[in-house]
Amino acid sequence: MATNDSSISKLPLKEIPGGYGVPFLGAMKDRYDFHYNQGTDEFFRSRMNKYDSTVYRTNVPPGPFNARNSKVVVLVDAVSFRILFDNSQVDKDSRFEGTYMSSPTFNGGYKVCAFLDTTDSKHATLKGLILSTLARLHDKIIPIFTSTISGMFTNLEKELSEKGTSNFNPLNDNMSFEYIFRLFCNGKTPTDTSLGTNGPKAADKWVFFQLAPITSLGLKFVPNFIEDLVLHTFPLPYFLVKREHQKLYKAFYNSLGPILDEAEKLGLKRDEACHNFVFLAGFNSYGGLKVFYPSLIKWIGTGGPALHSRLAKEIRAAVKEAGGVTLAAIEKMPLVKSVVYETLRMDPPVAFQCAKARKNIIVSNHDSSFLIKKDELIFGYQPLATKDPKVFKNPEEFNPDRFIGDREKLLEYVYWSNGEETIDPTVNDKQCPGKDLIVLLGRLMVVEFFLRYDTFELEFGKFLLGSKVTFKSVTKATS
DSSP states (O other): OOOOOOOOGGGEEOOOBBOOOTHHHHHHHHHIIIIIIOOHHHHHHHHHHHHSEEEEEOOSOTTTOOOOOEEEEOOOOOTGGGGGGGGTTTTTTOOOTSSSOOOOOGGGGOOOGGGSSSSSHHHOOOOOOHHHHHTGGGGGGHHHHHHHHHHHHHHHHHHHHHOOOOHHHHOOOEEEEHHHHHHHHTOOOGGGTTTTTOOOHHHHHHHHHHHHOOOOOOTTTTHHHHHIIISSSSSOOOTHHHHHHHHHHHHHTOOOHHHHHHHTTHHHHHHHHHHHIIIIIIIHHHHHHHHHHHHHHHHHHHHHHHHHHHHHHHHHHHHHHTTSOOOOTTTOHHHHHHHHHHHHSSSSSSOEEEEESSOOOOESSSOOOOEEOOOOOEEHHHHHTOOTTTTTTSSTTTTTTTTSSGGGGGGOOBBTTTTTTTTTTOTTOHHHHTHHHHHHHHHHHHHHHHHHHEEEEEEEEEEEEEEEEEEEEEEEEEO
């Protein structure tokens, strides 16, 4: 019998509480609770409170007819959640999006790396290619970012001057897409291709069609039952987004030359490699930054002028000493680093993790142990797991200093990358290969922002799977 804790024998074995209700109807009720009656966070939190357990049974979306099986064992604490990273005990084949998998037609008919289990022979080859590519691009990350982001700030200030407010999300989308494209495509911009300025919109539509089964638009003028029927009941057809996807694919295929050459040396077809990098760039990277950056700005905004002053002072001193924005300078910014990690703890860009038990597993939380049987689905809701009150003090509060000094050891409980933050991704695991890149890009965003501005005011709200951020004012740097 496998376990996720060497001390598990000391914990009492309990029956997993919860249930699935009447077949079909139970799944439908839970889906309506998730999207409309309760909302995502309350859906998981209320069941945790109801069963007085951080391990419980329930149905999760999308259910009928997008997913064959909606019955899962939910994990919402920092200890039990780790079983999802143990690939000797769980199988993640086709589980990237949750209990369902969007059609491979969205990726040229291929099952891309994100959907492959570690036991698949192609997984190591594809992830190895991604990891080696990111390593080769290391020296380009900072210069391409600094040259790309300047245009975003220019447009931000222009909108504030003309309209009195500025919607950060579309500005961020344009900047993030251009940056990711330039990084992977040898400095070429999307406007140099047939994509023109439509790259972000094409990527948004392509990603949305794949995530629609677990997304709610929140449109007040559309009855819930209509949205549920259209988005959550049956897969959205690829042909409705084929035009946009083909444009993305052709732009990357014509611009990824050296990467595709390397793929061929590894025995991969150029088109398969390209579809993997379109997914990596368009879904993982751009899609991640689309959610992450507004969240980062939101939380820094809540810190007010006091936090802004501390960040500006730390950043400007380190950059002045280093003579520019360099990795060495960034490593001398502990507050910036902590703020980025705290954002990833509060709002992990990917909220769900899903896997199937390879065998009978004994899983433990802080108090008890539970038997999960072979082939049962395990579903982790990360925003609760990384707010575990038995690990983090005042876990629901944004604390910019949470990971400074000795408290940096708590990073092992930050799971946004589908793994512990203190562990590096390898070809033998399912941890995000761009883990270090995303963290660095988060730190760079904060650095570039406070090199230009002393403080700012904003408003924020919910937007699809992330946050909507609107700037009300920015105060330019005075020192």
